[in-house]
Amino acid sequence: MASSIHDLARHLNISIGTVSRALNGRADVNADTRQRVLEAARALNYSPNQSGRSLRQGATHSIAFMLQPHPGDQEYGEPFFIPFLTGLQGRLAESGLDLIVVMGAPGDYQQERLRRVVETRRADAVVLAWTRREDERIDYLTQAGFPFATLGRSRSGDKAYPSLDLDFEKAGADAVDRLVERGHRRIAAIRPSLDLNFGYLFLDGYRKALRRHGIAVDPHLIADGFINEAGGYEVTPRVMRRKDPPTAIIFNNDAMALGGCKALAEMGIKPGHDMAVTVIVDTPLCRYFSPALTAFRPALQPMGRRLAEMLLASLPAFAGPEGPRILREVWPLELIARDSD
Amino acid sequence: MASSIHDLARHLNISIGTVSRALNGRADVNADTRQRVLEAARALNYSPNQSGRSLRQGATHSIAFMLQPHPGDQEYGEPFFIPFLTGLQGRLAESGLDLIVVMGAPGDYQQERLRRVVETRRADAVVLAWTRREDERIDYLTQAGFPFATLGRSRSGDKAYPSLDLDFEKAGADAVDRLVERGHRRIAAIRPSLDLNFGYLFLDGYRKALRRHGIAVDPHLIADGFINEAGGYEVTPRVMRRKDPPTAIIFNNDAMALGGCKALAEMGIKPGHDMAVTVIVDTPLCRYFSPALTAFRPALQPMGRRLAEMLLASLPAFAGPEGPRILREVWPLELIARDSD
DNA sequence: TGTGTTCTCGTAAACGTTTACGGAAAAACG
DNA sequence: CGTTTTTCCGTAAACGTTTACGAGAACACA
CATH class of the missing domain: 1.10.260.40 (lambda repressor-like DNA-binding domains)
Structure with a gap:
């Protein structure tokens, strides 16, 4: 044919x-x-014929991005990733590489699927998103000697792979600073209970900032929940039902914030009025929610481009006119002040 | 190694x-x-080794889904697709097929990328989304004899390929019915100006329903705009600046509705109060917007599964224990009544 | 004219599979 | 025991490329 x-x-x-x-x-x-x-x-x-080339050359000319929804995430999806992928794809295409997004079922952890991609040599390198604190995917890939880059750090951080992350620590601290400046002293923090590394980073920044302001960290004001709306809805009351409830809440995730606001509404509490609400990672939902949620926004598309560049620089076949390899970068989140705090 | x-x-x-x-x-x-x-x-x-198998067998065991953001769609992405892809992926995996999502740059039309996938034989079949009225991708694929299925119909509809679509026509009509029932007679319709087929279907349903109710179709109440927030923001005033403005607007797209509501707000018009607003395709944004937008919701994940099944049934290598091939299905949209109408 | 160099191209092997074909051994059958 | 069938396996070709190697022709140089 x-x-x-x-x-x-x-x-x-x-x-x-x-x-x-x-x-x-x-x-x-x-x-x-x-x-x-x-x-x-x-x-x-x-x-x-791509198969022919790949077989002969031992290279597929494509990069895999592992994507799967969070458990229970039937409806929402992660609009987050689309701009990121756009940036990633754009840069890879400039070097003649295809981006293939490997979907997994929601919830099942990626290990199995990752193994398949690696072992059947479907891609020349992979990009991981939302690294965990202890990330066995990273261990697996380094041990297998398979090239990869990550969106997000992990604790075993000194390994030699390119990673790009957001400065959740600073965002957490900035959020606290802003709230303290506005007179708050009882500030709650709600984050996902998964092992996702950004949850830890955020909390570190939160804690440090509080101490810096001479405010004791109250463990009752810190809560973990499922990383979706239901999680936020469930866990927020837990932080409120204290005799000394918070006057401000920082949510580490937009979906959790929406659930939290629902819970607050049922308690007759109005965000932006009776309660300051801040979200760490901004999405369109934060902007359109009422009240519009103050949030910290990432530069997703440029991040995608950049991570592609970092990955390319680490691949022998593409390593440009030298320059030392960039191994890790941490990008700032920009505060978008809205009506909720 | x-x-x-x-x-x-x-x-x-x-x-x-x-x-x-x-x-x-x-x-x-x-x-x-x-x-x-x-x-x-x-x-x-x-x-x-995947390349080895593919080369020998002439089959890649993977299906490509072509995805790219709409022009100017830097931020939003299409959260829409994630649940759909989850369903698609799930069913394909059951037959041992991988789903690869081929990203394109925002705005550039897919033709070129599609050719690459087909000609380099990267996938055994492709799935197209948001078919156009006149869709050259469909022409190309049929002419090339490459297997595919589509999410959405196109006008050259009698070709023999599996397609799954939503009943935009009925949704348009239902929306009108509901509004008329609630006393509205000046009902505007705003849809994307692209050649996207669902825009036509929606408008057909809208027109027919109006006529059925004995209401003349006023072309001044129909407007097209870019399929994003800016488009809705720009085009909505055009429909309002009449001496006999509408009392209700049906938006064919969530992003356009959001932009439209912004424009309305600036005119001092409150959706759900001074103006009934209905959205044809529901997304999480509709739910969280204030007021929550009445919208028609698709069953995305089941649709993904179903389209996978239809595609599989059309592939000789997977055609199950017979049964005639399902060529086209049109699924209903479910009305989710909220506060905006 | 002889020797060395440069261009240009054909030959054939290799990448890792799958599969058509045939043959040896074993089993079945009369 | 001879013949036929069955079971199991090895051989080798094929899928479509890329690339190391070598060879012929043209050219340069002395």
Whole structure:
């Protein structure tokens, strides 16, 4: 059906070797023949069979991004990732690489799927998102010697792989600073209960900032819940049912914040009025919620580009005109002040 | 590095042919040898090289979903697709197929990228989303004889490919019915200006329902805009600045509705109070917006599963125990009444 | 003219599988 | 015991590329 390099060769009456060399821009082919080959390729609508190339070269020319929804995340999805992927894809395409997004079922941990991608050599490298504190995916990949980069740090952080993360620690601290400045002293923090590393970073920043202001860290004002709306809805009351309830809550996740606000509403508490609410990672939902939620916004698309660059620099086949490899970068989150605090 | 079938064969002192047959469950291999092969495969952590299989078999065992953001869609993404993809992925995985999502840059039309996937044989079939009225992707694929399925219909609808769509026509009509029932007679319709087919379907339903109620269709109450927030913001005033403005607006898209509501707010008009607002495709944003927007909700995850099934049934290698192939299905949208109308 | 160099191309092996074919051994059958 | 069938396995080709190697022709140089 589709034309192969043999068809081209036969059509031009030259050997497949020459055709291949002409197509791949090698030097040892006559300028004239190359011209003819290229024209014939266009005429016969030839493009090389990817499996053939991959097999011979041992490279697939594609990068895998592992994506799967959080457990119970039927409806929401992560709109978050689309701009990130756009940036990632854009940069990879410039280097002739395809981005393939490998979907998993919601909830099942990626280990199995990751193994498949690696072992069947479906991609030349992978990009992981939302690294965990202790991330067995990272251990697996380093041990397997498979190239990868991560969106997010993990605790075993000194390993030599490119990683790009957001400064959740600073965001947590900034959020506290802002709230303290506005007169709050009882500030709650609600984060996902999963082992997701950003949850720890956020809490560290939160704690440090409180201490800096001479405010004791009250463990009753810190709570963990499922990383979705139901989680926020369930866990927020736990922090409120104290004789000395908080006057402000920082949510580490937009979905949890929405659930939390629902719980607050049922208690007759109005965010932005009776309670200051801050969200660490901004999404469109924060903007459209009423009241619009003050939140910290990441530069997703540039981050995607950057992580692609870092990954490329770590791949021998693409390592540019030198320059030391960039191993980790931590990007700031920008405060978007709205109406909820 | 990674073990090949040759390693296995050498290790077991049998031929690679036998190893392959054992692994693939062929009948002509001794039960005992098969056992040994499987054990050795586990021990040596063998899994077949995907490129090798694909090359030999002429099949990649993966399905491509073409995804790219709408032009100008930097921030929002389409949370829409995640649950759909989850369903799609789940069903494909059950048949041993991988789902790969091929990202494109925002705005660039998919034709080029699609050609690449097809011509380099990266996938065995593709799934298209948001078909256009006149969709050259469909023409290309049918002409190339490449298997595919679509989320959404297109006008050249009698071609023989599986397609699953939402009943936008009925939703448009239902929306009108509901509004008329509640006393509205000046009902505007705002939809994307792109050639997206659902925009036409929606408008058909809208028109028919109006006529059924004996209400003349006023072209001044119909407007097209960019399929994003800015589009809704820009186009909504155009419909309002009439001496006989509408008392209700149906938006064909959540993002456009949000922009439209912003424009209304600036005119001092409160949705759900001074103006009834209905959205055709529900998303989490509709739910969290204030006022919560009445919207028509699709069953995304089941749709994903179903489309996978339809696609599989159309692939010779997977066609189940017969039953005629399902070519097109149109699923209902469920009205979620909220506070905006 | 002889020797060395440069261009250009064909040959063939290799990547890791799957599978058609055939043959040896074992089993079944008369 | 001879013949036929069945069971099991090895051989080798094929999928579509890329690339190391070598060879012929053209050219340069002395």
